[in-house]
Each structure stands twice: as structure tokens, then as C-alpha cells.
Amino acid sequence: MPIVPDEKDWTWVLSRPCTQCGFDASTVTPSTVPGSVENMLPRWRAVLRRPDATERPDDSTWSALEYACHVRDVFNLFDRRLNLMLTDDNARFQNWDQDKTALESDYANADPAVVSAELTAEGQQVAASFARVQESQWDRTGLRSNGSEFTVLTLAQYFLHDVVHHLADVDG
Template sequence: MPIAPDDKDWTWVLSRPCPECNFHAPTATPATVPGSVESMIPRWLAVLRRPDAAERPNGQTWSAVEYACHVRDVFTLFNQRLNLMLAEDDARFADWDQDRTAIEKDYANADPSEVGPELAAEGHEAAEAFAGVPEEDWGRKGVRSNGSEFTVLTLSQYFLHDVVHHLHDVDG
């Protein structure tokens, strides 16, 4: 059964701390993202080893494996967006419907033992991509399809919040 789509604009986390996961955007930079991501990968893998990882806690909340699938795909997406911002001036991001992706990729029936290595591989790639960004490129710009503007710095903050927040969602 599909979960109700999340249609919130989470860009507000760039200007104030998240009251749910306590993430505070100014603490993150492209230089700190790699260490943060690398430190969270083992925690995600531990979550996926739980016997109930594929069970939804209720009818309105993804299971841990569904959240992990989403985070795996967030790693991929933000790696692509970062590379686009570094390659193109005023990069434009194609729309990404996370809820449609969850249905099309069948997150609800994913095997945690397969998702774990995929999440780790994509996480390592994203961390490596952010690690390679020189400070003089942190101001490069990109625009999401809904008009939200990012710099490489704010993209790194927005990205990291997603990973931190969802780890919080699954008590990782």
C-alpha cells in the first residue's frame, strides 16, 4: 500500500534547525559531508540487519528498508546534481518525484540484504564526490525544477539533512 506523498518543501532546514532530527545546516560544508556520510553508512547497515527492517511501523510510515532505498537513491541523485553544478553554470535539476520512485522501484518489497551494499556503494560515491569539491567552487549555483536555488554549499547541507533525518526516522 502506498504511503501518502510528502509534498513539503524541506528547504527551510537551510535557515533553521530541524526540530525532529536536530540537524543544523551551518554545521555542514562540502568538506565535512564526506566524514558525516561515511560515519552513517555503518549505522544504516545495522538498521537493515534488524529482523523487522522490512516491516512498516504503521500504515503511514515507510519501513526501515524503504527509508534505506530512498537514502540510497538520494546518494545517487545528489551526486549527479553536484556533478552537474560543477560542470555547468547555473545548472538546472530535472524534477525527481521520490514517491513515484518508491513505487516504481518497489521499495516496499526490497531485500534489506541487497539494499545495504547498494546504499553503502552509493554513499561512498557521494562522499567521494563532495570530498573532491574545492572551496572556491562552493558558491557555484543550481536551480531545482520548482525554482529553489542552491549553491554547492547549501546543496551539501540540504543533502546531509536528508540522510541524517531519515536515519533519525529509523532510530539508527
């Protein structure tokens, strides 16, 4: 059964802490992202080793495996967006329909061991990209297709919230 798409605009997490996961964007800079991502990777791998990783807790919530697939793809997407912002003035991001991707990529039937390896590789890649960001680049801008404007700093904050929030979603 498909999950009802989440159509909330989560950019509010840039201005106040997330009451659901406790994330506070004001504590994040591009230079803190690499260590944060690297520290979460073992927790994601542990989640994927759980015997119930493929089971949805209810009909309206992704399984831990599906969340991990999403996070793997978030790592890849934000790596591409970050690099676009660093190379193109006023970068523009194409729309990404995460729910369509989940269905087309068949997240629910993925192999947890394969996803674990892919998530680790994508996480290490995005961490390395953020590690290369110079403080002088933090104000470079990008525009999402819905009109939301990001700087490299706010992109780092928004990105890290997604990963932290989903780790909390799966009790990682």
C-alpha cells in the same frame, strides 16, 4: 498500501535547525559531508540487519528498508546534481518524484542485503564527490525544477539533512 506523499518544502532547514532530528545546516560544508556520510553507513547497514527492517510501523510510514532505499537513491541523485553543478554554469535539476520512484522501484519488497550493499556503494561515491569539491566551488549554483536555487554549499547542507533525518526516522 501506498504512503501519502510528503509535499513539504524542506528547504527551510537551510535557515534554522530541524526540530525533528536536531540537524543544524550551519555546521555543514561540502568538506564535512564525506566524513558524515562515511560515519552513517555502518548505522544504515545495522538498521537493514534488523529483523523488522521490512515492517512498516503504521500505514502512513515507510519501513526502515523503504527509507534505506530512498537514502540510497538520494545518494545517487545528489551525486549527479553535485557533479552537474560543478561542470555546468547555472545547472538545472530535473524533477525527482521520490514517491513515484518508491513505487516503481518497489522499495517495500527489496532485499535488505542488496540494498545495504548498494547504499554503501552509493554513499561512498557521493562522499568521494563531495571530497573533491574545492572551496572556490562552494558558490556554484543549481536550480531545482520548483525554483529553489542552491549553491554547492546549500546543496551539501540540504543533502546531509535528508540523510540524517531519515536515519533518525528509523532510530539508526
